[in-house]
Amino acid sequence: MFTGIIEEIGVLRGVQREGQALVLTISATRILEDVHLGDSIAVNGVCLTVIRFDASSVSMDVMPQTYRSTNLKQLQPGSRVNLERAMAAGGRYGGHMVQGHVDTPGRILSRNREENAVVYVIRPEREDVLRYIIPQGSVAIDGISLTVVDTTEESFAVSIIPHTLQETILADKAAGDTVNLEADILGKYIDRLLRAPAPSAATKKTGGLTEAFLAENGFL
Template identity: 45%
Template sequence: MFTGIVEEVGEVREVVADADVVRLVISGPVVVADTRHGDSIAVNGVCLTAVDVTGTSFAVEMMPETLRRSSLAEVSTGSRVNLERAMSNGQRFGGHIMQGHVDGTESVISHTSGERTAEIRFTLSEGLARYVVEKGSIAVDGVSLTVASVEADSFTVALIPTTLADTNLAARGPGDRVNIEVDVLAKYVERLVSGYLPAAHAQEGGGRS
């Protein structure tokens, strides 16, 4: 589990493809400090396993499913990525519950900078739209954010100075693709109540002989 409070912005040092696996070596001295082989680290919101830890860097291996479902297939040497270690017992819960399981990707429509803040508007696909509500929680590239406004096919977040300084979102511009994880609580509620909805009963009844 993660909270969406990014601990540092790391840098991709190597990208190596080996058959159907892509290996990333990422510099991240803060998260590496107490990371061991097999520990989970969220990289741009994707929960990955540290397979090698050396000095101030760690390596992860991505399978085809990860590459299909996230924007990590697009990273290259020099890319800056948001990093967060898995939650530990007793720590403060500053963001919201996140699994590191990306639900999809969306693209930046606009990035409007203020004097010290910014607003970023993203596309919103039909499959994710029902989980996104105004003032609700959403994770963008692993950053826990509050939805400032939502339209049928887009949503906007407002970034405070700390978020701009401590994550890679300040550099996101129109066309950039980002990882999205919607609030897992919304997905569980939908699943639990689906059996009680009239449409669900109608479909079940229609399938009986």
């Protein structure tokens, strides 16, 4: 679990490619302070697992499903990436609950300055994701916890303060670029529960949740 508060910007040192499987090696400093094999680190909002590290870099696998579902496939040596370690127990939730499970890439339609802020308008590749994105709600963009300021039938907007631009790779992004999008997990669970079919006969007999009911409705 992450919070969407980026800890540092790393630089991609190398990419090993084998079809749709990748190994990313990223130069970093802060996230290496207490790194261990098997740790989870969010790279541009994608939860990846540490497979090796040294004093100045960390390497992580990208499997084909992640390759297809995110913009990590577009990275090249020298690319800057947002990095965040998994949240420690007892830490502060400065952002919101972020899983690092990207719902869809999105494309930036426009980037415009509004006094001290920069407003990005983004269209998700999967239109159904928009049902989870609401004004004043939370969304993770390349792993950054942000507040939605407006929505339409095909896009949404976020307003970025100068500090966020300085501390993340959003400063590098312009109209036409892609970003990873993760909608608020609470909205997704509520939507799934509301859309679940009526309880089965097995559930009615017991008067509560059963393993069969959970499996039938996609929770197991």
